[in-house]
Amino acid sequence: MDFAYSEEQLMLRDSVDRFGEDRWAGADRLARLAEGPEGSRRRWAAMAELGWLMLPIAEAEGGLGGGPVDVMAVMEGFGRHLMTEPYVSNCVLAAGLMHGGGELASDLLARIGAGEVRVAAGLTENDGYAIEQVSVAAIDGPGGVHLSGMKTHVEDGADADWYVVSARTAGAMAERDGISLFLVPRDAAGLTVRRFRAVDGHRHCTLMLDRVPATPLGERDRAADRIDAAVDRAIVAHLAEAVGSMESATAATLDYVRTRQQFGVPIGTFQVIQHKLVDMSVACEEARALAIVATRGMTQPGAGRALIAAAKARISQCGIAVAQQAVQLHGGVGTSEELVVSHHLRRQMMLDLAHGDRDFQRARFILLSAG
The missing domain is CATH 2.40.110.10 (Butyryl-CoA Dehydrogenase, subunit A, domain 2)
Incomplete structure:
Protein backbone atom coordinates (compact mmCIF):
# COMPACT_ATOMS: atom_id res chain seq x y z
CA MET A 1 0.00 0.00 0.00
CA ASP A 2 1.34 3.40 -1.02
CA PHE A 3 1.30 5.23 2.29
CA ALA A 4 3.93 7.17 4.19
CA TYR A 5 3.87 9.78 6.92
CA SER A 6 5.17 13.23 6.04
CA GLU A 7 8.31 14.50 7.71
CA GLU A 8 6.22 16.54 10.16
CA GLN A 9 4.04 13.53 11.00
CA LEU A 10 7.11 11.38 11.61
CA MET A 11 8.43 14.01 14.02
CA LEU A 12 5.04 14.03 15.76
CA ARG A 13 5.01 10.24 16.03
CA ASP A 14 8.55 10.24 17.44
CA SER A 15 7.65 12.87 20.04
CA VAL A 16 4.73 10.73 21.23
CA ASP A 17 7.02 7.71 21.51
CA ARG A 18 9.57 9.66 23.54
CA PHE A 19 6.82 10.91 25.83
CA GLY A 20 5.49 7.38 26.25
CA GLU A 21 8.91 5.94 27.05
CA ASP A 22 9.46 8.67 29.64
CA ARG A 23 5.99 8.88 31.24
CA TRP A 24 4.41 5.44 30.53
CA ALA A 25 7.26 2.92 30.70
CA GLY A 26 5.90 -0.61 31.05
CA ALA A 27 7.85 -1.24 34.25
CA ASP A 28 6.27 1.85 35.85
CA ARG A 29 2.71 1.33 34.57
CA LEU A 30 1.15 0.25 37.87
CA ALA A 31 2.70 3.24 39.62
CA ARG A 32 1.36 5.60 36.94
CA LEU A 33 -2.14 4.12 37.27
CA ALA A 34 -1.96 4.45 41.06
CA GLU A 35 -1.37 8.21 40.70
CA GLY A 36 -4.99 8.59 39.56
CA PRO A 37 -6.37 11.97 38.43
CA GLU A 38 -3.42 13.92 39.88
CA GLY A 39 -0.85 12.23 37.67
CA SER A 40 -3.17 12.37 34.68
CA ARG A 41 -3.57 16.13 35.04
CA ARG A 42 0.22 16.59 35.07
CA ARG A 43 0.65 14.54 31.92
CA TRP A 44 -2.30 16.32 30.29
CA ALA A 45 -0.65 19.68 30.92
CA ALA A 46 2.57 18.39 29.37
CA MET A 47 0.66 17.21 26.29
CA ALA A 48 -0.89 20.66 25.98
CA GLU A 49 2.56 22.24 26.01
CA LEU A 50 3.60 19.92 23.18
CA GLY A 51 0.61 21.06 21.11
CA TRP A 52 -1.04 17.65 20.84
CA LEU A 53 -4.36 18.72 22.36
CA MET A 54 -5.01 21.45 19.82
CA LEU A 55 -3.95 19.29 16.86
CA PRO A 56 -7.42 17.98 15.81
CA ILE A 57 -9.21 21.28 16.59
CA ALA A 58 -9.99 23.66 13.73
CA GLU A 59 -7.76 26.73 13.38
CA ALA A 60 -10.78 29.04 13.63
CA GLU A 61 -11.45 27.60 17.08
CA GLY A 62 -7.95 27.92 18.47
CA GLY A 63 -6.50 24.67 17.16
CA LEU A 64 -3.99 23.54 14.56
CA GLY A 65 -6.47 22.03 12.11
CA GLY A 66 -4.74 18.66 11.90
CA GLY A 67 -6.31 15.89 9.82
CA PRO A 68 -7.02 12.19 10.45
CA VAL A 69 -3.49 11.11 9.44
CA ASP A 70 -1.99 13.53 11.97
CA VAL A 71 -4.19 12.04 14.67
CA MET A 72 -3.20 8.56 13.50
CA ALA A 73 0.46 9.40 14.10
CA VAL A 74 -0.37 10.45 17.66
CA MET A 75 -2.65 7.53 18.48
CA GLU A 76 -0.20 4.85 17.37
CA GLY A 77 2.05 6.05 20.18
CA PHE A 78 -0.83 6.09 22.64
CA GLY A 79 -1.46 2.45 21.78
CA ARG A 80 2.17 1.38 21.96
CA HIS A 81 2.59 2.84 25.43
CA LEU A 82 -0.99 2.27 26.67
CA MET A 83 -1.47 5.89 27.73
CA THR A 84 -4.76 6.41 29.56
CA GLU A 85 -5.10 10.17 29.01
CA PRO A 86 -8.49 10.96 27.36
CA TYR A 87 -7.15 12.17 24.02
CA VAL A 88 -9.76 10.64 21.70
CA SER A 89 -12.76 11.37 23.92
CA ASN A 90 -11.76 15.02 24.43
CA CYS A 91 -9.75 16.20 21.44
CA VAL A 92 -11.39 14.09 18.74
CA LEU A 93 -14.93 13.08 19.75
CA ALA A 94 -16.01 16.03 21.91
CA ALA A 95 -14.16 18.48 19.67
CA GLY A 96 -15.96 17.07 16.63
CA LEU A 97 -19.33 17.40 18.32
CA MET A 98 -18.65 21.00 19.34
CA HIS A 99 -17.18 22.21 16.03
CA GLY A 100 -19.16 25.22 14.83
CA GLY A 101 -21.54 24.86 17.76
CA GLY A 102 -21.67 28.44 19.01
CA GLU A 103 -19.87 30.82 21.34
CA LEU A 104 -19.65 28.56 24.40
CA ALA A 105 -18.48 25.62 22.29
CA SER A 106 -15.77 27.73 20.63
CA ASP A 107 -14.56 28.93 24.01
CA LEU A 108 -14.40 25.37 25.36
CA LEU A 109 -12.55 24.15 22.27
CA ALA A 110 -9.86 26.78 22.75
CA ARG A 111 -9.58 25.77 26.41
CA ILE A 112 -9.34 22.08 25.50
CA GLY A 113 -6.44 22.88 23.21
CA ALA A 114 -4.75 24.79 26.02
CA GLY A 115 -5.27 21.89 28.45
CA GLU A 116 -7.49 24.00 30.74
CA VAL A 117 -10.66 21.89 30.59
CA ARG A 118 -11.75 18.39 29.72
CA ARG A 222 -30.65 17.66 13.55
CA ALA A 223 -27.68 16.38 15.56
CA ALA A 224 -27.62 12.79 14.23
CA ASP A 225 -25.33 13.52 11.28
CA ARG A 226 -23.01 15.60 13.47
CA ILE A 227 -22.79 12.73 15.97
CA ASP A 228 -22.13 10.15 13.23
CA ALA A 229 -19.27 12.22 11.82
CA ALA A 230 -17.66 12.78 15.23
CA VAL A 231 -18.01 9.12 16.25
CA ASP A 232 -16.41 8.00 12.98
CA ARG A 233 -13.47 10.29 13.70
CA ALA A 234 -13.15 8.75 17.15
CA ILE A 235 -13.34 5.20 15.76
CA VAL A 236 -10.58 5.89 13.24
CA ALA A 237 -8.37 7.33 15.99
CA HIS A 238 -8.98 4.25 18.13
CA LEU A 239 -8.06 2.00 15.20
CA ALA A 240 -4.61 3.58 15.08
CA GLU A 241 -4.34 3.08 18.85
CA ALA A 242 -5.28 -0.59 18.45
CA VAL A 243 -2.58 -1.08 15.80
CA GLY A 244 0.06 0.51 18.04
CA SER A 245 -0.98 -1.73 20.92
CA MET A 246 -0.93 -4.87 18.76
CA GLU A 247 2.55 -4.13 17.45
CA SER A 248 3.87 -3.42 20.94
CA ALA A 249 2.42 -6.67 22.32
CA THR A 250 3.95 -8.59 19.41
CA ALA A 251 7.36 -7.00 19.95
CA ALA A 252 7.26 -7.79 23.69
CA THR A 253 6.36 -11.40 22.92
CA LEU A 254 9.16 -11.74 20.39
CA ASP A 255 11.68 -10.49 22.97
CA TYR A 256 10.31 -12.94 25.53
CA VAL A 257 10.53 -16.07 23.36
CA ARG A 258 14.09 -15.20 22.42
CA THR A 259 15.16 -15.34 26.09
CA ARG A 260 12.76 -17.81 27.74
CA GLN A 261 14.39 -21.25 27.68
CA GLN A 262 12.96 -24.73 27.80
CA PHE A 263 14.93 -27.98 27.38
CA GLY A 264 18.05 -25.82 27.27
CA VAL A 265 17.07 -23.74 24.22
CA PRO A 266 15.02 -20.55 23.67
CA ILE A 267 11.36 -21.40 23.08
CA GLY A 268 11.48 -19.11 20.04
CA THR A 269 13.36 -21.88 18.22
CA PHE A 270 10.31 -24.16 18.39
CA GLN A 271 8.43 -24.28 15.11
CA VAL A 272 5.01 -24.05 16.71
CA ILE A 273 6.03 -20.84 18.49
CA GLN A 274 7.40 -19.39 15.27
CA HIS A 275 4.09 -20.11 13.50
CA LYS A 276 2.18 -18.30 16.21
CA LEU A 277 4.49 -15.29 15.95
CA VAL A 278 4.02 -15.22 12.18
CA ASP A 279 0.25 -15.22 12.68
CA MET A 280 0.58 -12.28 15.08
CA SER A 281 2.78 -10.34 12.66
CA VAL A 282 0.40 -10.95 9.75
CA ALA A 283 -2.53 -9.77 11.87
CA CYS A 284 -0.62 -6.59 12.73
CA GLU A 285 0.09 -5.89 9.06
CA GLU A 286 -3.54 -6.52 8.13
CA ALA A 287 -4.74 -4.22 10.89
CA ARG A 288 -2.33 -1.46 9.85
CA ALA A 289 -3.50 -1.65 6.23
CA LEU A 290 -7.15 -1.48 7.31
CA ALA A 291 -6.47 1.45 9.61
CA ILE A 292 -4.88 3.35 6.73
CA VAL A 293 -7.86 2.58 4.47
CA ALA A 294 -10.29 3.74 7.16
CA THR A 295 -8.28 6.91 7.79
CA ARG A 296 -8.28 7.73 4.10
CA GLY A 297 -11.99 6.95 4.04
CA MET A 298 -12.61 9.95 6.26
CA THR A 299 -12.32 12.05 3.11
CA GLN A 300 -14.97 9.93 1.32
CA PRO A 301 -18.26 10.61 3.15
CA GLY A 302 -20.28 8.12 1.10
CA ALA A 303 -18.12 4.99 1.03
CA GLY A 304 -16.04 6.08 4.02
CA ARG A 305 -18.54 5.16 6.73
CA ALA A 306 -18.91 1.58 5.49
CA LEU A 307 -15.13 1.24 5.28
CA ILE A 308 -14.77 2.49 8.83
CA ALA A 309 -17.35 -0.02 10.10
CA ALA A 310 -15.61 -2.90 8.30
CA ALA A 311 -12.19 -1.84 9.55
CA LYS A 312 -13.44 -1.53 13.12
CA ALA A 313 -14.95 -5.03 13.05
CA ARG A 314 -11.83 -6.69 11.65
CA ILE A 315 -9.22 -4.75 13.62
CA SER A 316 -11.10 -5.50 16.84
CA GLN A 317 -10.95 -9.19 15.97
CA CYS A 318 -7.24 -9.02 15.09
CA GLY A 319 -6.37 -6.95 18.14
CA ILE A 320 -7.95 -9.31 20.64
CA ALA A 321 -6.47 -12.36 18.90
CA VAL A 322 -2.95 -10.88 18.94
CA ALA A 323 -3.18 -9.82 22.59
CA GLN A 324 -4.56 -13.21 23.64
CA GLN A 325 -1.74 -14.95 21.81
CA ALA A 326 0.81 -12.67 23.50
CA VAL A 327 -0.58 -13.59 26.92
CA GLN A 328 -0.61 -17.30 26.06
CA LEU A 329 2.98 -17.33 24.82
CA HIS A 330 4.12 -15.68 28.05
CA GLY A 331 2.51 -18.49 30.01
CA GLY A 332 0.82 -18.01 33.38
CA VAL A 333 2.79 -14.84 34.11
CA GLY A 334 1.17 -13.26 31.07
CA THR A 335 -2.07 -12.75 33.01
CA SER A 336 -0.39 -10.89 35.87
CA GLU A 337 -0.82 -7.18 36.58
CA GLU A 338 2.94 -6.74 36.47
CA LEU A 339 3.34 -7.87 32.85
CA VAL A 340 2.40 -5.32 30.22
CA VAL A 341 0.93 -7.82 27.74
CA SER A 342 -2.03 -8.37 30.07
CA HIS A 343 -2.73 -4.64 29.89
CA HIS A 344 -2.63 -4.74 26.09
CA LEU A 345 -5.29 -7.46 26.16
CA ARG A 346 -7.50 -5.41 28.46
CA ARG A 347 -7.16 -2.34 26.28
CA GLN A 348 -7.97 -4.32 23.14
CA MET A 349 -11.11 -5.63 24.82
CA MET A 350 -12.23 -2.09 25.68
CA LEU A 351 -11.34 -0.77 22.22
CA ASP A 352 -13.58 -3.47 20.77
CA LEU A 353 -16.50 -2.12 22.83
CA ALA A 354 -15.82 1.57 22.16
CA HIS A 355 -18.51 3.02 19.85
CA GLY A 356 -19.81 -0.41 18.88
CA ASP A 357 -18.35 -3.90 19.16
CA ARG A 358 -17.57 -6.28 16.30
CA ASP A 359 -21.12 -7.58 15.91
CA PHE A 360 -22.56 -4.06 15.85
CA GLN A 361 -20.00 -2.90 13.28
CA ARG A 362 -20.65 -5.88 11.00
CA ALA A 363 -24.37 -5.11 11.03
CA ARG A 364 -23.59 -1.43 10.45
CA PHE A 365 -21.35 -2.29 7.50
CA ILE A 366 -24.14 -4.34 5.89
CA LEU A 367 -26.65 -1.55 6.40
CA LEU A 368 -24.36 1.16 5.06
CA SER A 369 -23.28 -0.95 2.07
CA ALA A 370 -26.89 -1.73 1.17
CA GLY A 371 -27.84 1.94 1.42
Whole structure:
Protein backbone atom coordinates (compact mmCIF):
# COMPACT_ATOMS: atom_id res chain seq x y z
CA MET A 1 0.00 0.00 0.00
CA ASP A 2 1.34 3.40 -1.02
CA PHE A 3 1.30 5.23 2.29
CA ALA A 4 3.93 7.17 4.19
CA TYR A 5 3.87 9.78 6.92
CA SER A 6 5.17 13.23 6.04
CA GLU A 7 8.31 14.50 7.71
CA GLU A 8 6.22 16.54 10.16
CA GLN A 9 4.04 13.53 11.00
CA LEU A 10 7.11 11.38 11.61
CA MET A 11 8.43 14.01 14.02
CA LEU A 12 5.04 14.03 15.76
CA ARG A 13 5.01 10.24 16.03
CA ASP A 14 8.55 10.24 17.44
CA SER A 15 7.65 12.87 20.04
CA VAL A 16 4.73 10.73 21.23
CA ASP A 17 7.02 7.71 21.51
CA ARG A 18 9.57 9.66 23.54
CA PHE A 19 6.82 10.91 25.83
CA GLY A 20 5.49 7.38 26.25
CA GLU A 21 8.91 5.94 27.05
CA ASP A 22 9.46 8.67 29.64
CA ARG A 23 5.99 8.88 31.24
CA TRP A 24 4.41 5.44 30.53
CA ALA A 25 7.26 2.92 30.70
CA GLY A 26 5.90 -0.61 31.05
CA ALA A 27 7.85 -1.24 34.25
CA ASP A 28 6.27 1.85 35.85
CA ARG A 29 2.71 1.33 34.57
CA LEU A 30 1.15 0.25 37.87
CA ALA A 31 2.70 3.24 39.62
CA ARG A 32 1.36 5.60 36.94
CA LEU A 33 -2.14 4.12 37.27
CA ALA A 34 -1.96 4.45 41.06
CA GLU A 35 -1.37 8.21 40.70
CA GLY A 36 -4.99 8.59 39.56
CA PRO A 37 -6.37 11.97 38.43
CA GLU A 38 -3.42 13.92 39.88
CA GLY A 39 -0.85 12.23 37.67
CA SER A 40 -3.17 12.37 34.68
CA ARG A 41 -3.57 16.13 35.04
CA ARG A 42 0.22 16.59 35.07
CA ARG A 43 0.65 14.54 31.92
CA TRP A 44 -2.30 16.32 30.29
CA ALA A 45 -0.65 19.68 30.92
CA ALA A 46 2.57 18.39 29.37
CA MET A 47 0.66 17.21 26.29
CA ALA A 48 -0.89 20.66 25.98
CA GLU A 49 2.56 22.24 26.01
CA LEU A 50 3.60 19.92 23.18
CA GLY A 51 0.61 21.06 21.11
CA TRP A 52 -1.04 17.65 20.84
CA LEU A 53 -4.36 18.72 22.36
CA MET A 54 -5.01 21.45 19.82
CA LEU A 55 -3.95 19.29 16.86
CA PRO A 56 -7.42 17.98 15.81
CA ILE A 57 -9.21 21.28 16.59
CA ALA A 58 -9.99 23.66 13.73
CA GLU A 59 -7.76 26.73 13.38
CA ALA A 60 -10.78 29.04 13.63
CA GLU A 61 -11.45 27.60 17.08
CA GLY A 62 -7.95 27.92 18.47
CA GLY A 63 -6.50 24.67 17.16
CA LEU A 64 -3.99 23.54 14.56
CA GLY A 65 -6.47 22.03 12.11
CA GLY A 66 -4.74 18.66 11.90
CA GLY A 67 -6.31 15.89 9.82
CA PRO A 68 -7.02 12.19 10.45
CA VAL A 69 -3.49 11.11 9.44
CA ASP A 70 -1.99 13.53 11.97
CA VAL A 71 -4.19 12.04 14.67
CA MET A 72 -3.20 8.56 13.50
CA ALA A 73 0.46 9.40 14.10
CA VAL A 74 -0.37 10.45 17.66
CA MET A 75 -2.65 7.53 18.48
CA GLU A 76 -0.20 4.85 17.37
CA GLY A 77 2.05 6.05 20.18
CA PHE A 78 -0.83 6.09 22.64
CA GLY A 79 -1.46 2.45 21.78
CA ARG A 80 2.17 1.38 21.96
CA HIS A 81 2.59 2.84 25.43
CA LEU A 82 -0.99 2.27 26.67
CA MET A 83 -1.47 5.89 27.73
CA THR A 84 -4.76 6.41 29.56
CA GLU A 85 -5.10 10.17 29.01
CA PRO A 86 -8.49 10.96 27.36
CA TYR A 87 -7.15 12.17 24.02
CA VAL A 88 -9.76 10.64 21.70
CA SER A 89 -12.76 11.37 23.92
CA ASN A 90 -11.76 15.02 24.43
CA CYS A 91 -9.75 16.20 21.44
CA VAL A 92 -11.39 14.09 18.74
CA LEU A 93 -14.93 13.08 19.75
CA ALA A 94 -16.01 16.03 21.91
CA ALA A 95 -14.16 18.48 19.67
CA GLY A 96 -15.96 17.07 16.63
CA LEU A 97 -19.33 17.40 18.32
CA MET A 98 -18.65 21.00 19.34
CA HIS A 99 -17.18 22.21 16.03
CA GLY A 100 -19.16 25.22 14.83
CA GLY A 101 -21.54 24.86 17.76
CA GLY A 102 -21.67 28.44 19.01
CA GLU A 103 -19.87 30.82 21.34
CA LEU A 104 -19.65 28.56 24.40
CA ALA A 105 -18.48 25.62 22.29
CA SER A 106 -15.77 27.73 20.63
CA ASP A 107 -14.56 28.93 24.01
CA LEU A 108 -14.40 25.37 25.36
CA LEU A 109 -12.55 24.15 22.27
CA ALA A 110 -9.86 26.78 22.75
CA ARG A 111 -9.58 25.77 26.41
CA ILE A 112 -9.34 22.08 25.50
CA GLY A 113 -6.44 22.88 23.21
CA ALA A 114 -4.75 24.79 26.02
CA GLY A 115 -5.27 21.89 28.45
CA GLU A 116 -7.49 24.00 30.74
CA VAL A 117 -10.66 21.89 30.59
CA ARG A 118 -11.75 18.39 29.72
CA VAL A 119 -14.98 17.68 27.85
CA ALA A 120 -16.48 14.19 27.50
CA ALA A 121 -19.38 13.00 25.34
CA GLY A 122 -22.47 11.38 26.84
CA LEU A 123 -24.06 9.53 23.92
CA THR A 124 -24.63 5.93 25.09
CA GLU A 125 -27.73 4.66 26.87
CA ASN A 126 -29.01 1.23 27.85
CA ASP A 127 -30.35 0.33 24.42
CA GLY A 128 -27.08 -0.25 22.59
CA TYR A 129 -24.53 1.60 20.50
CA ALA A 130 -26.78 3.18 17.86
CA ILE A 131 -26.65 6.94 18.26
CA GLU A 132 -30.41 7.29 17.58
CA GLN A 133 -31.25 5.24 20.68
CA VAL A 134 -31.82 8.36 22.78
CA SER A 135 -34.35 8.56 25.58
CA VAL A 136 -32.85 11.40 27.63
CA ALA A 137 -35.51 14.09 27.38
CA ALA A 138 -34.90 17.79 26.75
CA ILE A 139 -37.73 19.77 28.33
CA ASP A 140 -38.28 23.42 27.43
CA GLY A 141 -39.36 25.76 30.21
CA PRO A 142 -39.27 29.37 31.35
CA GLY A 143 -35.71 28.91 32.61
CA GLY A 144 -34.44 27.33 29.39
CA VAL A 145 -33.83 23.68 28.53
CA HIS A 146 -33.55 20.99 31.21
CA LEU A 147 -32.40 17.39 30.67
CA SER A 148 -33.70 14.27 32.42
CA GLY A 149 -32.56 10.70 31.99
CA MET A 150 -29.34 8.66 32.12
CA LYS A 151 -26.21 8.19 30.03
CA THR A 152 -24.89 4.79 31.06
CA HIS A 153 -21.33 5.02 29.74
CA VAL A 154 -19.35 8.20 29.19
CA GLU A 155 -15.89 7.31 27.91
CA ASP A 156 -13.15 9.02 29.97
CA GLY A 157 -15.84 11.10 31.65
CA ALA A 158 -14.87 10.63 35.30
CA ASP A 159 -12.62 13.69 35.40
CA ALA A 160 -14.38 15.86 32.81
CA ASP A 161 -15.30 19.48 33.51
CA TRP A 162 -18.07 19.58 30.88
CA TYR A 163 -20.23 17.04 29.09
CA VAL A 164 -21.72 17.05 25.59
CA VAL A 165 -25.03 15.21 26.01
CA SER A 166 -27.40 13.98 23.31
CA ALA A 167 -31.07 14.34 24.15
CA ARG A 168 -34.41 13.95 22.41
CA THR A 169 -36.17 17.19 21.56
CA ALA A 170 -38.70 15.62 19.13
CA GLY A 171 -39.69 12.31 17.60
CA ALA A 172 -39.76 8.82 19.07
CA MET A 173 -37.08 6.47 20.33
CA ALA A 174 -34.78 5.20 17.52
CA GLU A 175 -35.69 8.07 15.15
CA ARG A 176 -32.77 10.09 13.81
CA ASP A 177 -34.80 13.28 13.58
CA GLY A 178 -35.38 14.97 16.89
CA ILE A 179 -31.94 14.45 18.46
CA SER A 180 -30.13 17.54 19.77
CA LEU A 181 -26.87 18.18 21.60
CA PHE A 182 -26.37 20.12 24.81
CA LEU A 183 -23.47 21.28 26.98
CA VAL A 184 -23.64 20.56 30.70
CA PRO A 185 -21.05 21.63 33.31
CA ARG A 186 -19.88 19.07 35.85
CA ASP A 187 -21.32 21.06 38.76
CA ALA A 188 -24.78 21.60 37.21
CA ALA A 189 -27.74 21.31 39.58
CA GLY A 190 -29.44 17.92 39.30
CA LEU A 191 -26.43 16.17 37.72
CA THR A 192 -25.03 13.09 39.44
CA VAL A 193 -21.74 11.66 38.15
CA ARG A 194 -21.03 8.04 39.07
CA ARG A 195 -17.36 7.38 38.38
CA PHE A 196 -15.72 4.01 37.75
CA ARG A 197 -12.44 2.66 36.43
CA ALA A 198 -12.45 0.11 33.62
CA VAL A 199 -10.18 -2.92 33.37
CA ASP A 200 -7.79 -0.99 31.10
CA GLY A 201 -7.22 1.82 33.62
CA HIS A 202 -9.39 4.43 31.89
CA ARG A 203 -11.78 6.37 34.12
CA HIS A 204 -15.36 6.48 32.85
CA CYS A 205 -18.67 7.51 34.37
CA THR A 206 -22.45 7.29 34.28
CA LEU A 207 -24.51 10.48 34.16
CA MET A 208 -27.80 10.75 36.06
CA LEU A 209 -29.71 13.84 34.92
CA ASP A 210 -32.66 15.19 36.90
CA ARG A 211 -33.92 18.39 35.29
CA VAL A 212 -30.37 19.54 34.64
CA PRO A 213 -30.06 23.00 33.01
CA ALA A 214 -28.23 22.76 29.68
CA THR A 215 -26.94 24.98 26.89
CA PRO A 216 -28.00 24.02 23.33
CA LEU A 217 -25.18 23.03 20.97
CA GLY A 218 -25.65 23.32 17.23
CA GLU A 219 -28.87 22.90 15.26
CA ARG A 220 -31.89 21.63 17.16
CA ASP A 221 -33.39 18.25 16.15
CA ARG A 222 -30.65 17.66 13.55
CA ALA A 223 -27.68 16.38 15.56
CA ALA A 224 -27.62 12.79 14.23
CA ASP A 225 -25.33 13.52 11.28
CA ARG A 226 -23.01 15.60 13.47
CA ILE A 227 -22.79 12.73 15.97
CA ASP A 228 -22.13 10.15 13.23
CA ALA A 229 -19.27 12.22 11.82
CA ALA A 230 -17.66 12.78 15.23
CA VAL A 231 -18.01 9.12 16.25
CA ASP A 232 -16.41 8.00 12.98
CA ARG A 233 -13.47 10.29 13.70
CA ALA A 234 -13.15 8.75 17.15
CA ILE A 235 -13.34 5.20 15.76
CA VAL A 236 -10.58 5.89 13.24
CA ALA A 237 -8.37 7.33 15.99
CA HIS A 238 -8.98 4.25 18.13
CA LEU A 239 -8.06 2.00 15.20
CA ALA A 240 -4.61 3.58 15.08
CA GLU A 241 -4.34 3.08 18.85
CA ALA A 242 -5.28 -0.59 18.45
CA VAL A 243 -2.58 -1.08 15.80
CA GLY A 244 0.06 0.51 18.04
CA SER A 245 -0.98 -1.73 20.92
CA MET A 246 -0.93 -4.87 18.76
CA GLU A 247 2.55 -4.13 17.45
CA SER A 248 3.87 -3.42 20.94
CA ALA A 249 2.42 -6.67 22.32
CA THR A 250 3.95 -8.59 19.41
CA ALA A 251 7.36 -7.00 19.95
CA ALA A 252 7.26 -7.79 23.69
CA THR A 253 6.36 -11.40 22.92
CA LEU A 254 9.16 -11.74 20.39
CA ASP A 255 11.68 -10.49 22.97
CA TYR A 256 10.31 -12.94 25.53
CA VAL A 257 10.53 -16.07 23.36
CA ARG A 258 14.09 -15.20 22.42
CA THR A 259 15.16 -15.34 26.09
CA ARG A 260 12.76 -17.81 27.74
CA GLN A 261 14.39 -21.25 27.68
CA GLN A 262 12.96 -24.73 27.80
CA PHE A 263 14.93 -27.98 27.38
CA GLY A 264 18.05 -25.82 27.27
CA VAL A 265 17.07 -23.74 24.22
CA PRO A 266 15.02 -20.55 23.67
CA ILE A 267 11.36 -21.40 23.08
CA GLY A 268 11.48 -19.11 20.04
CA THR A 269 13.36 -21.88 18.22
CA PHE A 270 10.31 -24.16 18.39
CA GLN A 271 8.43 -24.28 15.11
CA VAL A 272 5.01 -24.05 16.71
CA ILE A 273 6.03 -20.84 18.49
CA GLN A 274 7.40 -19.39 15.27
CA HIS A 275 4.09 -20.11 13.50
CA LYS A 276 2.18 -18.30 16.21
CA LEU A 277 4.49 -15.29 15.95
CA VAL A 278 4.02 -15.22 12.18
CA ASP A 279 0.25 -15.22 12.68
CA MET A 280 0.58 -12.28 15.08
CA SER A 281 2.78 -10.34 12.66
CA VAL A 282 0.40 -10.95 9.75
CA ALA A 283 -2.53 -9.77 11.87
CA CYS A 284 -0.62 -6.59 12.73
CA GLU A 285 0.09 -5.89 9.06
CA GLU A 286 -3.54 -6.52 8.13
CA ALA A 287 -4.74 -4.22 10.89
CA ARG A 288 -2.33 -1.46 9.85
CA ALA A 289 -3.50 -1.65 6.23
CA LEU A 290 -7.15 -1.48 7.31
CA ALA A 291 -6.47 1.45 9.61
CA ILE A 292 -4.88 3.35 6.73
CA VAL A 293 -7.86 2.58 4.47
CA ALA A 294 -10.29 3.74 7.16
CA THR A 295 -8.28 6.91 7.79
CA ARG A 296 -8.28 7.73 4.10
CA GLY A 297 -11.99 6.95 4.04
CA MET A 298 -12.61 9.95 6.26
CA THR A 299 -12.32 12.05 3.11
CA GLN A 300 -14.97 9.93 1.32
CA PRO A 301 -18.26 10.61 3.15
CA GLY A 302 -20.28 8.12 1.10
CA ALA A 303 -18.12 4.99 1.03
CA GLY A 304 -16.04 6.08 4.02
CA ARG A 305 -18.54 5.16 6.73
CA ALA A 306 -18.91 1.58 5.49
CA LEU A 307 -15.13 1.24 5.28
CA ILE A 308 -14.77 2.49 8.83
CA ALA A 309 -17.35 -0.02 10.10
CA ALA A 310 -15.61 -2.90 8.30
CA ALA A 311 -12.19 -1.84 9.55
CA LYS A 312 -13.44 -1.53 13.12
CA ALA A 313 -14.95 -5.03 13.05
CA ARG A 314 -11.83 -6.69 11.65
CA ILE A 315 -9.22 -4.75 13.62
CA SER A 316 -11.10 -5.50 16.84
CA GLN A 317 -10.95 -9.19 15.97
CA CYS A 318 -7.24 -9.02 15.09
CA GLY A 319 -6.37 -6.95 18.14
CA ILE A 320 -7.95 -9.31 20.64
CA ALA A 321 -6.47 -12.36 18.90
CA VAL A 322 -2.95 -10.88 18.94
CA ALA A 323 -3.18 -9.82 22.59
CA GLN A 324 -4.56 -13.21 23.64
CA GLN A 325 -1.74 -14.95 21.81
CA ALA A 326 0.81 -12.67 23.50
CA VAL A 327 -0.58 -13.59 26.92
CA GLN A 328 -0.61 -17.30 26.06
CA LEU A 329 2.98 -17.33 24.82
CA HIS A 330 4.12 -15.68 28.05
CA GLY A 331 2.51 -18.49 30.01
CA GLY A 332 0.82 -18.01 33.38
CA VAL A 333 2.79 -14.84 34.11
CA GLY A 334 1.17 -13.26 31.07
CA THR A 335 -2.07 -12.75 33.01
CA SER A 336 -0.39 -10.89 35.87
CA GLU A 337 -0.82 -7.18 36.58
CA GLU A 338 2.94 -6.74 36.47
CA LEU A 339 3.34 -7.87 32.85
CA VAL A 340 2.40 -5.32 30.22
CA VAL A 341 0.93 -7.82 27.74
CA SER A 342 -2.03 -8.37 30.07
CA HIS A 343 -2.73 -4.64 29.89
CA HIS A 344 -2.63 -4.74 26.09
CA LEU A 345 -5.29 -7.46 26.16
CA ARG A 346 -7.50 -5.41 28.46
CA ARG A 347 -7.16 -2.34 26.28
CA GLN A 348 -7.97 -4.32 23.14
CA MET A 349 -11.11 -5.63 24.82
CA MET A 350 -12.23 -2.09 25.68
CA LEU A 351 -11.34 -0.77 22.22
CA ASP A 352 -13.58 -3.47 20.77
CA LEU A 353 -16.50 -2.12 22.83
CA ALA A 354 -15.82 1.57 22.16
CA HIS A 355 -18.51 3.02 19.85
CA GLY A 356 -19.81 -0.41 18.88
CA ASP A 357 -18.35 -3.90 19.16
CA ARG A 358 -17.57 -6.28 16.30
CA ASP A 359 -21.12 -7.58 15.91
CA PHE A 360 -22.56 -4.06 15.85
CA GLN A 361 -20.00 -2.90 13.28
CA ARG A 362 -20.65 -5.88 11.00
CA ALA A 363 -24.37 -5.11 11.03
CA ARG A 364 -23.59 -1.43 10.45
CA PHE A 365 -21.35 -2.29 7.50
CA ILE A 366 -24.14 -4.34 5.89
CA LEU A 367 -26.65 -1.55 6.40
CA LEU A 368 -24.36 1.16 5.06
CA SER A 369 -23.28 -0.95 2.07
CA ALA A 370 -26.89 -1.73 1.17
CA GLY A 371 -27.84 1.94 1.42
